Amino acid sequence: xxxxxxxxxxxxxxxxxxxxxxxxxxxxxxxxxxxxxxxxxxxxxxxxxxxxxxxxxxxxxxxxxxxxxxxxxxxxxxxxxxxxxxxxxxxxxxxxxxxxxxxxxxxxxxxxxxxxxxxxxxxxxxxxxxxxxxxxxxxxxxxxxxxxxxxxxxxxxxxxxxxxxxxxxxxxxxxxxxxxxxxxxxxxxxxxxxxxxxxxxxxxxxxxxxxxxxxxxxxxxxxxxxxxxxxxxxxxxxxxxxxxxxxxxxxxxxxxxxxxxxxxxxxxxxxxxxxxxxxxxxxxxxxxxxxxxxxxxxxxxx
Amino acid sequence: xxxxxxxxxxxxxxxxxxxxxxxxxxxxxxxxxxxxxxxxxxxxxxxxxxxxxxxxxxxxxxxxxxxxxxxxxxxxxxxxxxxxxxxxxxxxxxxxxxxxxxxxxxxxxxxxxxxxxxxxxxxxxxxxxxxxxxxxxxxxxxxxxxxxxxxxxxxxxxxxxxxxxxxxxxxxxxxxxxxxxxxxxxxxxxxxxxxxxxxxxxxxxxxxxxxxxxxxxxxxxxxxxxxxxxxxxxxxxxxxxxxxxxxxxxxxxxxxxxxxxxxxxxxxxxxxxxxxxxxxxxxxxxxxxxxxxxxxxxxxxxxxxxxxxxxxxxxxxxxxxxx
Numbered sequence: 001x002x003x004x005x006x007x008x009x010x011x012x013x014x015x016x017x018x019x020x021x022x023x024x025x026x027x028x029x030x031x032x033x034x035x036x037x038x039x040x041x042x043x044x045x046x047x048x049x050x051x052x053x054x055x056x057x058x059x060x061x062x063x064x065x066x067x068x069x070x071x072x073x074x075x076x077x078x079x080x081x082x083x084x085x086x087x088x089x090x091x092x093x094x095x096x097x098x099x100x101x102x103x104x105x106x107x108x109x110x111x112x113x114x115x116x117x118x119x120x121x122x123x124x125x126x127x128x129x130x131x132x133x134x135x136x137x138x139x140x141x142x143x144x145x146x147x148x149x150x151x152x153x154x155x156x157x158x159x160x161x162x163x164x165x166x167x168x169x170x171x172x173x174x175x176x177x178x179x180x181x182x183x184x185x186x187x188x189x190x191x192x193x194x195x196x197x198x199x200x201x202x203x204x205x206x207x208x209x210x211x212x213x214x215x216x217x218x219x220x221x222x223x224x225x226x227x228x229x230x231x232x233x234x235x236x237x238x239x240x241x242x243x244x245x246x247x248x249x250x251x252x253x254x255x256x257x258x259x260x261x262x263x264x265x266x267x268x269x270x271x272x273x274x275x276x277x278x279x280x281x282x283x284x285x286x287x288x289x290x291x292x293x294x295x296x297x298x299x300x301x302x
Numbered sequence: 303x304x305x306x307x308x309x310x311x312x313x314x315x316x317x318x319x320x321x322x323x324x325x326x327x328x329x330x331x332x333x334x335x336x337x338x339x340x341x342x343x344x345x346x347x348x349x350x351x352x353x354x355x356x357x358x359x360x361x362x363x364x365x366x367x368x369x370x371x372x373x374x375x376x377x378x379x380x381x382x383x384x385x386x387x388x389x390x391x392x393x394x395x396x397x398x399x400x401x402x403x404x405x406x407x408x409x410x411x412x413x414x415x416x417x418x419x420x421x422x423x424x425x426x427x428x429x430x431x432x433x434x435x436x437x438x439x440x441x442x443x444x445x446x447x448x449x450x451x452x453x454x455x456x457x458x459x460x461x462x463x464x465x466x467x468x469x470x471x472x473x474x475x476x477x478x479x480x481x482x483x484x485x486x487x488x489x490x491x492x493x494x495x496x497x498x499x500x501x502x503x504x505x506x507x508x509x510x511x512x513x514x515x516x517x518x519x520x521x522x523x524x525x526x527x528x529x530x531x532x533x534x535x536x537x538x539x540x541x542x543x544x545x546x547x548x549x550x551x552x553x554x555x556x557x558x559x560x561x562x563x564x565x566x567x568x569x570x571x572x573x574x575x576x577x578x579x580x581x582x583x584x585x586x587x588x589x590x591x592x593x594x595x596x597x598x599x600x601x602x603x604x605x606x607x608x609x610x611x612x613x614x615x616x617x618x619x620x621x622x623x624x625x
Binding site: 028029030031070071073077078079080081083108109110113116117120121122205207208210211214215231234235 | 364564
């Protein structure tokens, strides 16, 4: 490496460093993502009779420690300008917590770590668009609060039949019911009929799966209905909804098996449903298609 | 008479005639450099490929260069960079300090220390960093409470509830630092072994204890062998910090780029922004490493640096002028 001699070289190097630093600092820009939605807040007041039923440990802490996996727009994601966790699920949980006189303490976690952490007691409950199914009910109890089905999306002008996607590439997010149940079943049906299997492309993040479709890496993606609807809304003109919502199943908040917190949460969200606040929150986020009128515990069918 | 080129034969034939005719020197040889067609072919091919790639990248819509330029100097990316740098520095400090300790333990005459160190190195080098970070993330669920006191029923003095602690940054630093210490231990051990045995013998002959030998004689000399790989490890750690999404810790450079792209659905330009800044910081660190290595290799070989040559020339000039 050629060495610049003496003072001239030193001054040149120092000048480069200073110039570089100045260039970098003057260029600081502030961006805001135009499609991070601004949603009206729904004010909810505490209900004393329900607040009294909260288990002592949680009442003393004054907060619900909630495990959440990000991002899963529009249900839960990080607002990049504030760094706070926002979404439909968050608004609903804030309302439930306010009803019980508590606050929500949202902790980011990997999706597959949430249920083990609930069993270990690190989280009080989970809130990550969990589909309530009988398999998961073996480990935790679910407080059902919403109904979502699966829905596919396809590229505009390139139709894909969800029931006959043999040989096509379909994107999913890892560890969702679409990856573990829906697509393997469909792929098996294809191979049983002698057709090529479905190429299941599993991404770590839902937005990566949606982007794969926008870029044409895959032919379709399958996700929960509110998520697909939101992804299509963010990418109008490039992708579109494909077919109807199917296999509707309840969304539930997992709590430890036999936990006293479960019935309290169920009563709180039922109160919001009876009040009309629940419907309002759903409408604010455009997901009223999946709103339910009665919350149950462990309501999965078969 | 040697001739470099077939053309020269005519000159060679003419030269003796000229020499025979007049007693002047032969005509100067027109030397032509050795032709290397292979180099030209390779250079042209590479230049064409590079130009095609750059042109393709510039015109490919999928790169979304406008978004790239919009976010390149975004303030949140800078905050992410600061967190990445904090993680790097803290993890390297833990790694180096613990690594030196482990290396010295490994070379100690005490068999218990030696085996403990070997076991630690075996486990921490034998499992992937990502898996280790996942375990550190689950640490509060495995060890819910840490108590200091007499084990098996005795009294305890302090009591920490780890499960209530939501310290993603702390666990990320611990996870990265402990993993790094295993690799640093091997580097330090190589450095210590590179110092000749004669140094140790001389220290013992002078009456120094094992600890004094290590601290005063061996470790300072081993720095020359330790520094280049350590610089490498620092540069590598900068990139390894992106694995903290396993905890998950999403305030580092990669995490911030990911968070933004989750909302605006543009992962490619955001990842390029993160990659660009990793590259910039690495380049700065590479320059720093060059100067550090130069400092530690003073006096090692006979080749004088430009500065030393200049100093030598000046003193010679002064001496000559004074003559």
